[in-house]
Amino acid sequence: xxxxxxxxxxxxxxxxxxxxxxxxxxxxxxxxxxxxxxxxxxxxxxxxxxxxxxxxxxxxxxxxxxxxxxxxxxxxxxxxxxxxxxxxxxxxxxxxxxxxxxxxxxxxxxxxxxxxxxxxxxxxxxxxxxxxxxxxxxxxxxxxxxxxxxxxxxxxxxxxxxxxxxxxxxxxxxxxxxxxxxxxxxxxxxxxxxxxxxxxxxxxxxxxxxxxxxxxx
Numbered sequence: 001x002x003x004x005x006x007x008x009x010x011x012x013x014x015x016x017x018x019x020x021x022x023x024x025x026x027x028x029x030x031x032x033x034x035x036x037x038x039x040x041x042x043x044x045x046x047x048x049x050x051x052x053x054x055x056x057x058x059x060x061x062x063x064x065x066x067x068x069x070x071x072x073x074x075x076x077x078x079x080x081x082x083x084x085x086x087x088x089x090x091x092x093x094x095x096x097x098x099x100x101x102x103x104x105x106x107x108x109x110x111x112x113x114x115x116x117x118x119x120x121x122x123x124x125x126x127x128x129x130x131x132x133x134x135x136x137x138x139x140x141x142x143x144x145x146x147x148x149x150x151x152x153x154x155x156x157x158x159x160x161x162x163x164x165x166x167x168x169x170x171x172x173x174x175x176x177x178x179x180x181x182x183x184x185x186x187x188x189x190x191x192x193x194x195x196x197x198x199x200x201x202x203x204x205x206x207x208x209x210x211x212x213x214x215x216x217x
Contacts, residue, residue, distance in 0.1 A: 008169070009112065009174055012172055013111050016079075018080055021057035030209065033206035033207045034209075035059045035060055037210070038060050038106050039064065042064065042132055043069075045130060045132065047102040048070060049069070049070045049071075049100050050072070050101065050104055051071075051072050051098075051102070051103045052064075052071055052072070053074050053104065054074075054105060055074075055075040055077070055080040055081075056080075058073075060104070072084065072095075072100070074086070074095075076088075088112070088123055089116075091123060091127060092127065102130045102131065103124050103132075104132045105124060105131065105134075107135070107136065109133065110135055110136055111172055113175075114175045114183060117188075118194070121192060121194070125195040129217035130214075130216050131215040132212065133212070133213040133215065134204075134212045135176070135210070135213075136170060136176045136211075137162075137177045137178060137203075137209055138166075138167070139178055140163045140165060140167065141161060141162045142160060142163060143161055144158065145159075145160070145206050145208065146206075156205035156206055157205060158208055160208060188213070189201055192213060196215040196216055197217055198215070199215050
């Protein structure tokens with residue numbers, strides 16, 4: 001396995017320029033599809049109050065708020081102007097007395113050393129009874145993605161094969177799904193089940209780089 005670059009980890013995330021989240025990469029169709037998938041999945045929980053960990057470019061929280069869902073944002077980077085600025089493990093103290101229906105943590109945990117993964121899950125569970133988590137996959141894949149429709153009804157579909165070829169970790173990542181044996185998707189789900197009663201998982205049909213986990217108490 002390739003080692004993460006020295007720039008990976010919370011220190012890097014705390015100092016990223018906000019322009020990073022508005023770069024050309026975030027306007028690629030795949031990145032936009034991923035954010036749309038997040039919105040759809042979070043809304044299907046029917047939450048009234050959401051804690052979003054990881055502000056990014058604000059796309060998800062902005063649309064959720066416009067849909068009438070109360071969103072409190074949290075991030076380690078003050079330049080992103082989150083409602084609460086602190087590390088993940090400090091959030092329970094910073095939010096003492098606050099209650100949420102759902103905590104959303106998308107593309108965040110891979111920026112932290114895997115050794116703190118279980119502690120991070122414990123923190124997420126303490127913040128809300130349900131969690132929506134997304135993580136990046138390590139292996140490349142090839143196949144077809146798209147929308148199958150009849151009149152005005154559509155379903156997303158994807159046909160593809162995972163290519164078992166090791167590659168370098170993406171910039172800023174300490175680990176990824178399948179980047180090593182202990183980070184297999186099945187192994188991650190088992191760890192989540194130590195904190196949540198039910199965990200459903202899958203891959204975004206229109207962006208198979210991102211895996212999702214729906215966690216319920």
